[in-house]
Amino acid sequence: MPRILMIDDDPDIVLAVRIPLESCGHTFFSAQSGREGLSMIPTVKPDLIILDVMMESYTEGFHISLTLRNPSPDSEYAPYRSIPILVLTSIHATTPLRFSPDDDYLPIDAFLEKSASPGELLAKVNELLRAPRSLEVES
Amino acid sequence: MDHERTIAQQELINSVDWLIRLRWVAAAAVIALTFILTVGFGLPIPALPLYVVGGGLFVYNLALRRILRWIRENRKSDILHEWFALTQIGLDWVAMTFLIHHSGGVCSPVLVFFMFHITIASLLLPHDRAFLDVALAPLLMIEVALYEYYGLLPHVAVFGETLYRNPVYVAAVLFFFTCAVYVMAYVSMAISKRLRRREEEITGVYESVRTTTSTLELDKVLNRLTEATTRALKCKGASIRLLNPSGSHLLMKAACGLSRNYLDHASIPLASAVIDREALSGKTVLIADAPHDERVRHPDQVREEGIQSILSTPLVGKQGLIGVLRAYGGRGHRFTPDDGNFLAAVAAHGAVAIENALAYGVLRDLDRQKSQFVRMVTHELRSPVQVAQNLVGVLSNEYLGELDPKQTDVIARIQRRLQYLQNLVDDLLNLAAAKADVLTSPERSRVKLVDVLKDLYDRFETVARLKGIKLVLQCAEPASDVWGLRDELDSLFGNLLDNAIKYTEQGTACLRVRREGEAVRVDVSDSGIGIPEAALPHVFDEFFRAENARQFEERGTGLGLAIVKDLVSRYEGKIEVQSRKNQGTTFSVWLPMVPA
Secondary structure, three states, X not given: OOEEEXXXXXXXXXXXXXXXXXXXXXXXXXXXXXXXXXXXXXXXXXXXXXXEOOOOOOOHHHHHHHHHOOOOOOOOOHHHOOOOEEEEEOOOOOOOOOOOOEOOOEOOOEXXXXXXXXXXXXXXXXXXXXXXXXXHXXX | OHHHOOHHHHHHHHHHHHHHHHHHHXXXXXXXXXXXXXXXXXXXXXXXXXXXXXXXXXXXXXXXXXXXXXXXXXXXXXXXHHHHHHHHHHHHXXXXXXXXXXXXXHHOXXXXXXXXXXXXXXXXXXXXXXXXXXXXXXXXXXXXXXXXXOOOOOOOOOOOOOHHHOHHHHHHHHHHHHHHHHHHHHHHHHHHHHHHHHHHHHHHHHHHHHHHHOOOOHHHHHHHHHHHHHHHHOOOEEEXXXXXXXXXXXXXXXXXXXXXXXXXXXXXXXXXXXXXXXXXXXXXXXXXXXXXXXXXXXXXXXXXXXXXXXEEEEEEEOOEEEEEEEEEEOOOOOOOHHHHHHHHHHHHHHHHHHHHHHHXXXXXXXXXXXXXXXXXXXXXXXXXXXXXXHHHHHHHOOOOOOXXXXXXXXXXXXXXXXXXXXXXXXXXXXXXXXXXXXXXXXXXXXXXXXXXHHHHHHHHHHHHHHHOEEEEEEEOOOOOEEEEOHHHHHHHHHHHHHHHHHOOOOEEEEEEEEEEOOEEEXXXXXXXXXXXXXXXXXXXXXXXXXXXXXXXXOOOOOOHHHHHHHHHHHOOOEEEEEEEOOXXXXXXXXXXXXXX
């Protein structure tokens, strides 16, 4: 049963994501802040993390992904480095701040607009869960 | 090499050709005059020596021209030019002496001709060399007169005179000749020196205007101003201190030729800045002996820095006093009142350049803040709409149980309204972002317009086909490059094409590119519902939608064409619309084309 951790401070979007995912049989966990989310990772051991970019600060989501994907072998998150990350965003379309999945720039696996339909969300989630992780191969 | 030449050196180099040209005339004149005087007037002058002088002038001028060409072709140094000029003038002295001897020696009427060369030498040559050259003229003259007086050289008595044997006459002529030569040389040099100084000042001011107005970055403006001042005044250094917003302190903003240590102590409260306060009262202050001047606050620092003279002038912009421009001299009494006037002239335009740069900085900061604001609002506005769409999506996808037809209908209406709201927010933000990003927008580049239109064709072709509309792309000008951003051009023509398809029931929508002069013209035409004549002047207004458009298509924010118009004007292009109700509409866009 895939385990999914969503880190987002907006309970409405958490609900909107939780319902379709749980209906598909995924086990769903949620955290309201970046710190809470990071602390839950070792106990939840998620197969996928869903993040909001803007929480307490504008780039908290990015901060979480950078912490998680820290290349240092001493990092406490080293065992979880290969968990795929999906970012839900509402700022992609209109800002000059274009971020796309890029190993050099931000260690994120996929972006999805918040307005995506439940079908699109499920498709993206299942795709990420199926995808072979290159990092796993390395480790 | 060129940029290191002074104006005087450049003038000398340019004048060398001129001297050679003049000499042709002189040689011809000697020969012609000799002919006229001997043959025409029958004067008893020995013609042959005079013809020899004329011919000699021709011959050595020819040689000089060859040598000059060689110097130019081999790009020899400027000093060679100077020696070349000196040699020319020396040769001329010798020719002149011959001419004078053969036309009556000390009694010769040609004597005054010496003055031409005196003037030329003192105007063109560096002053030490000019005096050397000028000294030759009286020497040669004295020699001829004395030789003739003592009979060592036969006197040519053109006018049958015997004055050359009269010691008083000879002494008087030589005395006055020598005096005249030196006075003439002195006066010419003094005038040329002043003119050169003025010329250098004008060049200096021009140079500083050119460099400071070529940028709007405050730091660059300030640095270039101090550098240009130092260069033009040929002094130790220069500095600019600007008043802080409250006017209580003078803050060191830029300096040239001063040590880090000195600059660390250079930002001071206005109350203790005696010299600058004096300057700020509106006049240029000249300190001739800085270490001992009581107006200098820290004479020890000034001495340590090697500053002996200071020149300080106010920077007065359109809004009033903004600071002080200073020049520093490495020796006492370095600056003259003329230097003060020069510095004031530099400060006058410099202040305007500084003000412009300050204003630009404020605008850019505002623009940045606005962009940031737009980004924040983007998130704040889009996020709730999107979350609502998402939640409604959970309902409509029946994750929470099956829906009856009435419920489905209500939810579909909510979804349509939310979609409209999202489009509206996106359009508004596009418009605001475009307006906010004028100054901070990313680097533009050459964009192939045809590629943009092909992409649009591919994107809209299916939608058009499903509606039963034939989409056509005609490219008469494949090399139509535009300077800009691909996304913006996409948005511009995408909005027009979206409208063309949206407001057409059946028929065709056409994209046509062609070149018109220096512009590329794109027509987006359709066979749709058209725009009523009364509505045509308003189609580019924000939120305007024509009556028939509202009836035909419910969705639409009335912002698409406002975005298009805004983009076209930012590209310095032009847009026109032609339309007939129920027959179709053509939007024509002209954008400046980048040459291939």
